[in-house]
Each structure stands twice: as C-alpha cells, then as structure tokens.
Amino acid sequence: MAELGKRAMEGDIRAASRLIRNMEDNLPGTEAEIKDIFPFTGKAHVIGITGSPGAGKSTLTDEMAAAYRKKDKTVGVMAVDPTSPFTGGALLGDRIRMQRHAEDTGVFVRSLATRGAMGGLSKAVGDGIHVLDAMGKDVIIVETVGVGQQEVEIINHAHTVLVVLVPGMGDEVQALKAGLMEIADIFVINKADRDGASKLYQETLNMLQMGKWDDGWIPPIVTVENVADPISFAQSVSDLTDKIDEHYQFLVKSNILAVRKHRKATAEINESLRATILEPILNELTANGELETMIQKIMKRELDPYSLAELVAKKYMAS
Amino acid sequence: MAELGKRAMEGDIRAASRLIRNMEDNLPGTEAEIKDIFPFTGKAHVIGITGSPGAGKSTLTDEMAAAYRKKDKTVGVMAVDPTSPFTGGALLGDRIRMQRHAEDTGVFVRSLATRGAMGGLSKAVGDGIHVLDAMGKDVIIVETVGVGQQEVEIINHAHTVLVVLVPGMGDEVQALKAGLMEIADIFVINKADRDGASKLYQETLNMLQMGKWDDGWIPPIVTVENVADPISFAQSVSDLTDKIDEHYQFLVKSNILAVRKHRKATAEINESLRATILEPILNELTANGELETMIQKIMKRELDPYSLAELVAKKYMAS
Numbered sequence A, B: 001m002a003e004l005g006k007r008a009m010e011g012d013i014r015a016a017s018r019l020i021r022n023m024e025d026n027l028p029g030t031e032a033e034i035k036d037i038f039p040f041t042g043k044a045h046v047i048g049i050t051g052s053p054g055a056g057k058s059t060l061t062d063e064m065a066a067a068y069r070k071k072d073k074t075v076g077v078m079a080v081d082p083t084s085p086f087t088g089g090a091l092l093g094d095r096i097r098m099q100r101h102a103e104d105t106g107v108f109v110r111s112l113a114t115r116g117a118m119g120g121l122s123k124a125v126g127d128g129i130h131v132l133d134a135m136g137k138d139v140i141i142v143e144t145v146g147v148g149q150q151e152v153e154i155i156n157h158a159h160t161v162l163v164v165l166v167p168g169m170g171d172e173v174q175a176l177k178a179g180l181m182e183i184a185d186i187f188v189i190n191k192a193d194r195d196g197a198s199k200l201y202q203e204t205l206n207m208l209q210m211g212k213w214d215d216g217w218i219p220p221i222v223t224v225e226n227v228a229d230p231i232s233f234a235q236s237v238s239d240l241t242d243k244i245d246e247h248y249q250f251l252v253k254s255n256i257l258a259v260r261k262h263r264k265a266t267a268e269i270n271e272s273l274r275a276t277i278l279e280p281i282l283n284e285l286t287a288n289g290e291l292e293t294m295i296q297k298i299m300k301r302e303l304d305p306y307s308l309a310e311l312v313a314k315k316y317m318a319s
Helices: A004-009 A013-024 A030-040 A057-070 A120-134 A149-155 A171-183 A197-210 A230-254 A256-287 A290-299 A305-316 B004-009 B013-024 B030-040 B057-070 B120-134 B149-155 B171-183 B197-210 B230-254 B256-287 B290-299 B305-316
Strands: A045-051 A075-080 A107-112 A139-144 A160-165 A186-189 A221-223 B045-051 B075-080 B107-112 B139-144 B160-165 B186-189 B221-223
Touching (some): A004 A013, A004 A120, A013 A030, A013 A107, A013 A120, A030 A120, A030 A256, A045 A057, A057 A075, A057 A107, A057 A139, A075 A120, A107 A120, A120 A139, A160 A230, A186 A197, A197 A221, A221 A230, A230 A256, A256 A290, A256 B290, A290 A305, A305 B256, B004 B030, B004 B120, B013 B120, B030 B120, B030 B256, B057 B075, B057 B230, B107 B120, B120 B149, B120 B256, B139 B149, B186 B197, B186 B230, B256 B305, B290 B305
Parallel strands (some): A045 A139, A045 A160, A075 A107, A160 A186, B045 B139, B075 B107, B075 B139, B160 B186, B186 B221
C-alpha cells in the first residue's frame, strides 16, 4: 500500500500528485505513506507567504520559483486555497497556474484545499510539505490565501515567513499588518509602482521601529517593482530571494532554526493526535447513529454538548 | 463556581463580560457555566457577517445594532478578531467601538480573540453566542475579520449569513466571492457610492444567476449607501435588517432553520469532544514532559508523528 511516497521520492510526479490529493481528501492510508517517507524529510527550506487577498502573492510565488531555478535550486510550491465546506470544491484550486514551469521538472506545483475537516488543512499542508521535502526539493514555498487564524497555523510549518503588503488597501488592512508584524521575517511591498507605496513603506518602517527584535533579526522591507515590466520585476524578486537566503543563514547560525523546527514538530503532534484519537471516535459515532442521537438531544436542549462529550469520553477513554 | 452564567442571565454585564473573557482564555470552569445556561439558549436569531478586510463590516454592524434597537429588539454583538499565537494579544480586540451604544443596556458588545488553541476560536464563539442568547438578546450579530476556513467554521454558528462586498478590490477578492457564494444568504454591497459599485452589482447578479437555489431562497443583493451621509446610511441599513428578518421568516416557514440548527449542533459536538478528550491528554503530556520527548524524537527523525500518536492512543484509549 505505502508506495506512493516511495514513488514520489524516485521522482514520480503522478504518484506525488495523487498522494497530496489523497491527503487533501483525508483518505485512509496517507498516514502510512508519511511514516515511510518521514526519515527522509527535514532538509528543505520552507518559505511561507501570507498577506491579504489581492496582494499579488501568486504572481510573486511564480517569479520566486523562477529566481530559485536560476540559482540551480529545485522548488516545490503549495498554494493553499480555502474551500467551501458545503461542496468540497476548491475555491481557487484547480486553477491553471505557473504554466511557465510546466516543462521544468525542477519545479513541482500543487494547489491544496481542504474538505472542511476541523484542523484538517494544517495537517494536509504539513504532510504535503513532507512529500515535497522527501522528493528532494531544496526550497518549498507555501502560499496561503487570506489572513486569519488558519493562516497563522499554516505559517507554523514555515522557517521563513514573508508578509506581502500592497499599497491602496483600506484601514482595516493596515490594522491587520500589526497582527502580522510578529510572524513576519521579511515584509514585501508588492506592486510598489502604485500610488501610496512610499507611504506604506514609511508606515511599515515606523511599525518595525516600535517592535522588539531580541533574536537579532530585524525584518527587512523589500519592495517589488512593476509586475508589468518583466525585467525589473525579475530583478526585484531575485533580490528578494537573496534576502530570504540571508534569513535562512541567520536561522542556522543563531540556532533559531531549531526553535522553528520545534514549533513545527509541536504542531504536527497536535494534528496527528487529532487524526489518530478524535477522528476514529467521530467516525464510529457517525456510523452507529449515536452522533445523530446526540445532535437531536442538543437541538431539543435535553443535554448540553459538554455533558455529552463527557459521556463519550467515559466510553472511549481508558479509566 | 458556576455562577457567572446565572448572573449574566440576570442582566449582570460584568459577569457576562468576564465569562466571555474566560472562554477566550480557555480557562477551566467555563464548560460548567455553559451546562448551566444551555437549557435557556436557542431563542436568538444569530446573524453572521463576513467579507474581506476593509469591507466596512464594523461600521455596518454598528448601524445594524442601531436599526434593531429602533425595532425594539435587544442586540448582542460579537466581533471575532484574529490573534497572534505568539503574544496572545488580540489584533483588533480591545478597540473601543460602538461607543454610541455605551449607554444602552439593550446592546451588549464584546470582541473575542483566541489564544491560538487549535479549533479553539470556533468553540469560544459558539459558547459566547450561548451567553448572549441566555442573556435574552433577540438578535446576535457575529462579525468575523477575514475570509478563510476559520471564518467558514464560525459561520456554522449563524442562521443568516451576510457576505459584505465592496467596490474597487482586486481580482483575487472577486474570486473569493465565488467561494462565499454558497454560504451567503444576503449579499451586501457596501460603500455603494464608490466607483465600480454598479459593475460589482452586475457581477454578483451574474454569479447568482448561475447558481442553483433549490431551497427556495435566492440571496438578495442589498446595497448600502454612503456612510458619510448618516440619514441615507441609516435608511439603507434599516432596509437591510428588514431583508434579514424576511430571511428568518423564510427559515422558520421552510423548516430550514432546523437544518441550520442541526449543523450548529454538529459543530458544537466536534468542539466539545476536542475540549473534553484531546485537551486533557495534551495537558498531561505537557505536564509530565512526554510531549517534549516526542518533539525531540520528531526533530531527530527517530519517529514520525503518526507512530507517536498511535502510542499515545494505546495509552489513553479504552481497548
């Protein structure tokens, strides 16, 4: 059974795609695949990209992949898209993107959605990173849509976090920046040819000056110019990857890389415990109809959710 | 112990605030409070508001509260803010908002963040709604920041979902609309005096015409005009609340309200099981140092997260 992972490690793109798709669909058997490939993971530099919708993250990711290829590094890209829990259809998923890398076996791109399972997205992202890592990708770029708690959880999987800002968004977006402050290793001001770019730069700088940077890394602000002009765009993004590589060297030298790997391992244990303990219980309660009985009791206010959960715990947990 | 809930039901604002704050901090004892008040819940009309950052949701919520007060309804507002998991500080929380309702005991406003616990935000929102509901609020407005999986989970707690759109956002925002399509009961085009409002209206209408509306409710598009002109703004929002009330009547008559309450109960069971089964295990593993040992093994690639989770399951689960 556990062979998709091995085939992915041998360079079988179809096997890798199918494995990631299975993770997305939370199919049984993917955990066995991870067990197989896990010893061969932990080598890649994982870069997380977050920022508001409309900030141009996809185009930036595309160009970053190209810049890393020029540096002779192999690249894995995972675009994480929110999904409706009602249809299970990926919101921006299945979009045809990064066509320019289609012929290059050094770049592997997958978009990943979730089927609405609680906490399932972060698990699927973590496992998907393991697949790209075991495939031997030097750099893995994880791009998330939106800015929220879920995105912050996903960011736990990254070693270097880019927060992408763009001029001309509303006040609330500016406020969101403050919350992203602490997770950013590098700020990117994208579409820097737009009105308001220098104001945004100054505001971000002001914010940075108010922060405490005890670990010795002050997040730089990198401006990325004019997507419409391919040459200056490529140059800006190449400079950005230099800065990202500099951050990685800093992480290694300062031993902060170990701190981030610790955080990532903690998140993975959280997710594997949920998948191994809670999901089988929910599946059994669903199959034997007890879940429906419980739902009815809650709707009629005959019993509250916490008393019900205690009854379930009594049944399933060792005393 | 379990007395904050009772005091909240008697109209004690401080007790209610403290209880919601305790839920936010995931303090022990809040579940006992919910057990106490749960029989008195389930009466309020819960309205969820979502949409991109910068769409003007806070101002809209504020005005909706005023409109409902004019209809002699009491209002509870919960503004759900994303939080950094690193500092635990609320991003937009503790902001002073809705000052105009400060003297009106018929409006109770709380902002709610989360301390980064996996799945914890949705649980805190659900429990917070129970508090406002038990307090006897006729209408509860839940406003979320951002558009993501987390927000969609929160929306599970609502009976009527408003998706707020605003002219002049980027293409990706337009794409996000497609994903919000299925959860929207009412579309609000906010700041409709801006350039591009009629284009946005037409695009939304086109999307609506492509959808299937088997349950008999076609989401209306309500435009809200000129926040700068208080009178026309108040009138637009008053019309909006009429439309929301119409939706509630539809839910009751069509029995779809029962479907939504079923969905809400399902989400609550998911969350109570996580809190009752998984959290105590994680707390014990943390306290006795086993979690740290597990993290070290994962970092050294001596063992993978799923094999570790199986060992934990063997110890804690009834065989």
